[in-house]
Amino acid sequence: MTTRDDELKQIADQLRDELKEADRELEQLDEQVRDFGETSELAEGADNHPGDDSDRLTEQQRLLTIRSQLAERKDYIVHALNKLEDDSFGACERCGNSIPFGRLEALPFARYCVECQEIMDQDGAAVS
Ligand SMILES: [Zn+2]
Known part of the structure; x- marks a missing residue:
C-alpha cells in the first residue's frame, strides 16, 4: 500500500531529477547563446548580408525564449522543492x-x- 508520504517522496525524487535536468539544459543553452554571440561578432566586420542578420537575430531570439521558459520552469521546480522542505507541498x-x-x-x-x-x-x- 502506498501512503501519501511515499507518494510525496516519489515526487520529491522526480523533482530533484527535473532540477538537475533543467540545470543541465540551461548550461547548454547558455553555451549556445555565448557561441552565438561570438559568431555574430566575428561576422560583423565583413557583413554585407542583411538577410543573415535577421536570421541570426531570430535564432538568438529563439534561444533566449527557450532559455527564459526553462528558467521559469526551474523556478517552479525550486519553489516546489522549497514547499517540500517546509511540508506545505x-x-x-x-x-x-x-x-x-x-x-x-x-x-x-x-x-x-x-x-x-x-x-x-x-x-x-x-x-x-
Ligand atoms: Zn485550490
Whole structure:
C-alpha cells in the first residue's frame, strides 16, 4: 500500500531529477547563446548580408525564449522543492486543499488544485 508520504517522496525524487535536468539544459543553452554571440561578432566586420542578420537575430531570439521558459520552469521546480522542505507541498496555494496525487504526478510543480487552476487561468485570460 502506498501512503501519501511515499507518494510525496516519489515526487520529491522526480523533482530533484527535473532540477538537475533543467540545470543541465540551461548550461547548454547558455553555451549556445555565448557561441552565438561570438559568431555574430566575428561576422560583423565583413557583413554585407542583411538577410543573415535577421536570421541570426531570430535564432538568438529563439534561444533566449527557450532559455527564459526553462528558467521559469526551474523556478517552479525550486519553489516546489522549497514547499517540500517546509511540508506545505501538495497543498493548493489558493484554497489549501490537497492536490490529488494524480495531478502532482503529471505536474509535480503544480501550485494549485484543478479547480483553482481553472479559476486562475480564467482570471489570466480575462486580463490579457
Ligand atoms: Zn485550490
